[in-house]
Amino acid sequence: MTPSRPRRTARLVLAAACLSLAAAALPGCSPIVEDRGYIFDPADLEKLQTGASKEQVRSVMGSPSTVSTVDGEAWYYISSKFETVAFYRPQEVERTVAAVYFDETQSVQQIAYYGLEDGQIVDFVDRKTPTRGKELTILGQLFGNLGRFNTPAPADAPATGNPTGRR
Template structure:
């Protein structure tokens, strides 16, 4: 075998090995749950029926079982820096649709974590105490516990 061909084969093997190992080093973003469509959310106004909300937003991730009727659409983004390593949650959002007794939309809220506090992106305020804010906070704590921390 010629010296030039041997050198070429070693170089090709090194490139192939480097490419396969390099694929393991690439991080990724993982999206789970409901994908929030801002245009669809904008179509849900106070007074919209529950049936129409289902048509517009689809089936909720979870619903309240106590108190007023509320539907929650849950979204989470996690990042994994290296393949085969743990992932860390980078973003969590909960779209909450609150209904009145007649099953018409009373209000909607989009909750996220801002500086570690549950924050409503629609009204631009942090909820003070109350049953619903506590329930949403529990959703955030519960979602975070499913993903191992680095």
């Protein structure tokens, strides 16, 4: 019966080591949450009412994230929440857009709120430069010039390069 006692102790130590290793690895799998853009304060949003001027909106909310491209009649305050898990790309999990619409007198006509489900993600920056022509592999580039040597020009060919003949 004594030989089974060390085996049981070894198994318990091994099981405890595996559990502690698994517990230490779990925080590495939890997502990293990152807020981007405008940080909304509910108290500030309640201060805005229809009829307020652009300067009042700017003093309460600050500068907008973006302004509409047509006559500047709408200001947008955009906030996004991204989660990154391990080595994967960040995923946008939440988006809030507060749109402040102005009328002809530059006063607030309407305030609207939009979420991630209301919009469509548009990638404005592609981060890829298109190349023109034939794309060669590294081996094609290395061996592409084999057999191409400068051949002397015939005597009756027009001179190229330095027209003065000086070196």
